[in-house]
Amino acid sequence: MIAEQMVEYGQALKRLEHPTPVPQGTEVLIRIHRCGVCHSDIHIHDGHFDMGGGRQADIRAARKLPFTLGHEIVGVVEALGPEATGVAVGDARIAYPWIGCGACPTCDRGLEHLCPKPRNLGVNVDGGFADHVVIPHSRYLVAHDGIPLDLAGPLACSGITAYSALKKLGELGPNDPILIVGAGGVGMMGIQIFRALFGRGPLVADIDPAKREAALAAGAAAVYDPREDKIANRIMKETNGGVAGVVDFVGAEATTTLGVRSLRRGGKLVIVGLFGGAFTLPLPMFPWNGLSVEGSMVGSLQELRDLVAMVQAGKVKPIPVDVRPLSQASQALEDLKAGRVVGRVVLSA
Ligand SMILES: [Zn+2]
Ligand SMILES: [Zn+2]
Known part of the structure; x- marks a missing residue:
């Protein structure tokens, strides 16, 4: 051989x-x-x-x-x-x-x-x-x-990485918006799999305008620039109190922080990307908001x-x-x- x-x-x-x-x-x-x-x-x-x-x-x-x-x-x-x-x-x-x-x-x-x-x-x-x-x-x-x-x-x-992360969001209703952070290869796969699983498009955040464009073409419901000032507040407002789940395909300090800040009470953040870094959150936020954070690997x-x-x-x-x-x-x-x-x-x- x-x-x-x-x-x-x-x-x-x-x-x-x-x-x-x-x-x-x-x-x-x-x-x-x-x-x-x-x-x-x-x-x-x-x-x-x-x-x-x-x-x-x-x-x-x-x-x-x-x-x-x-x-x-x-x-x-x-x-x-x-x-x-x-x-x-x-x-x-x-x-x-x-x-x-x-x-x-x-x-x-x-x-x-x-x-x-x-x-x-x-x-x-x-x-x-x-x-x-x-x-x-x-x-x-x-x-x-x-x-x-x-x-x-x-x-x-890349296929099961996106699929497994999205499955971890659990059962979703029509009023449970989801934010995908990062529209690279795995994120783009995630957009398609989300649509196939739930029959609608996710919200997508990416710093690259070309990737936001591609995400829209692939069926994203809306796209956001994570670098925009007070972006989490805007997402909160446009989703009537936050998203039900976030899948972070980047896994950097800034993206994970954006993810947690965009969640509504009872929401879940799934971290997939391995960019690296660390983020802090006051511990009472977990019980007060009923938040969960889960990692997903392949x-x-x-x-x-x-x-x-x-x-x-x-x-x-x-x-x-x-x-x-x-x-x-x-x-x-x-x-x-x-x-x-x-x-x-x-x-x-
Ligand atoms: Zn691989
Ligand atoms: Zn074993």
């Missing part, structure tokens, strides 16, 4: 050849056709994560080098381990990458993506910047019939299945995709880092 591997943090990826793995036990060998390149690949490649305030989290202990990045994997089943069932050679599948230990109480609850002993593809174990990958069990493979190859992979990351296997069904039903439009050969993996990472990418870069193996 061929893999574009990280041999040193922060350095160009190297094309290395290894013997193609033979699946053992319940394992399934996937011949990869596409793998999306994600912003979190950049952080892993850097080896550290910006925690705000000049602090950095060193994340190098989570894997051994050389290492294969990539967690938005789509391919076909090429071989099955002796105990593998549930798929057949030739089946086209999306690989759910947020795999846990499969044996702890968190995994038992279906929350493998929050398992304390993660085996996440492309994060802890070798991922998709390659032509083959081993999946520990067929249950992590999701059929995507009717969804084009180029579009299927990102559903496993999504569960069931949420990926639900989202795939929603896309298959034609309820979510495709995002722009830039397909490149696997040999350009290193360049794709560089371009993403430098902000030279529109939509999603997807590597074709």
Whole structure:
């Protein structure tokens, strides 16, 4: 097999050849056709994560080098381990990458993506910047019939990130406005998924006028510039006392503060973005206003299945995709880092 591997943090990826793995036990060998390149690949490649305030989290202990990045994997089943069932050679599948230990109480609850002993593809174990990958069990493979190859992979990351965050808002009535903060890739996906789930558009805040324009075109009910003076007051007024929920796809001090200030009593703030920083709120505000704050990280296997069904039903439009050969993996990472990418870069193996 061929893999574009990280041999040193922060350095160009190297094309290395290894013997193609033979699946053992319940394992399934996937011949990869596409793998999306994600912003979190950049952080892993850097080896550290910006925690705000000049602090950095060193994340190098989570894997051994050389290492294969990539967690938005789509391919076909090429071989099955002796105990593998549930798929057949030739089946086209999306690989759910947020795999846990499969044996702890968190995994038992279906929350493998929050398992304390993660085996996440492309994060802890070798991922998709390659032509083959081993999946520990067929249950992590999701059929995507009717969804084009180029579009299927990102559903496993940006797709379920947006979907899972919006699901955390719970049941919403027609008079329960929602504010989405940040109309980047995940936020734009969020606008579409919100419309598909609730049959109307969310309010959207973004500092970039072009993104506000794009959000309106995608069906946002109204757009706001978070830098506008007293913007939370205006949102309060225009929503008759505040929004029922906020999903913050940025996760910076300013956006989270705006989110909390825009909430009505009983409202919920869901923090998704990992921009970093900190925010303070007087503790009595939580009980007085019945506020809740919840974090959301990627999504569960069931949420990926639900989202795939929603896309298959034609309820979510495709995002722009830039397909490149696997040999350009290193360049794709560089371009993403430098902000030279529109939509999603997807590597074709
Ligand atoms: Zn990702
Ligand atoms: Zn576990």
